[in-house]
Amino acid sequence: MALEPVGTWKSTLAALPPVADSSWASAFASWYSARIAFISPDPSVFAAVGFVFTFNAATFQAQLLTLGPTDDPAAGASGFANAWEAAILASTALVAPGSALVPPSPPTTFSVVATTVIDPTSVAAGKAKLLELAAAPPVSDANNSQFPVKFREATALLSITVTGTDSTPTPAGPLPLTAPFVPLN
Numbered sequence: 001m002a003l004e005p006v007g008t009w010k011s012t013l014a015a016l017p018p019v020a021d022s023s024w025a026s027a028f029a030s031w032y033s034a035r036i037a038f039i040s041p042d043p044s045v046f047a048a049v050g051f052v053f054t055f056n057a058a059t060f061q062a063q064l065l066t067l068g069p070t071d072d073p074a075a076g077a078s079g080f081a082n083a084w085e086a087a088i089l090a091s092t093a094l095v096a097p098g099s100a101l102v103p104p105s106p107p108t109t110f111s112v113v114a115t116t117v118i119d120p121t122s123v124a125a126g127k128a129k130l131l132e133l134a135a136a137p138p139v140s141d142a143n144n145s146q147f148p149v150k151f152r153e154a155t156a157l158l159s160i161t162v163t164g165t166d167s168t169p170t171p172a173g174p175l176p177l178t179a180p181f182v183p184l185n
Helices: 006-014 023-036 057-065 073-089 120-135 147-156
Strands: 052-054 092-094 110-118 159-166 176-183
Touching: 006 023, 006 147, 023 057, 023 147, 057 073, 073 120, 073 147, 092 110, 110 120, 120 147
Parallel strands: none
Antiparallel strands: 052 092, 110 159, 159 176
């Protein structure tokens, strides 16, 4: 599946009940976890078998709880961006054997997947997108908030790199195989 449309991100965030205590962090982390649950490798680049992305919501919530009230938009944006970065870097992505670079063939199909890594450069790009919230105007209607827009844009910048061995038959193979910077969407 792919990421939900931005309208869904907006409406689901706007539907969260307003709270005046620390439960907002749990609600926001749960909201984001539900949105990112739909992330998957771009099928035009990578045919994933058994893809699993486990977002570290506990890290996200814990980081959000450290944020204090602020009148400084840059400090607020930085706090959310840092919390997101920590949670994404603590998250895991898994790809099963049989996954392949498109178009699949023995030299592009993984017989063994050794590692699946969330690319740090994509996380940095996503964090930069969230820092743009510092320039977002305040709104009274949550449906007009830039938070869901920027969080979706940051998520859409994520990518993974998969390493392992291909499906080239012996005696020539299997050979090392890397699928670098596979976009997630």
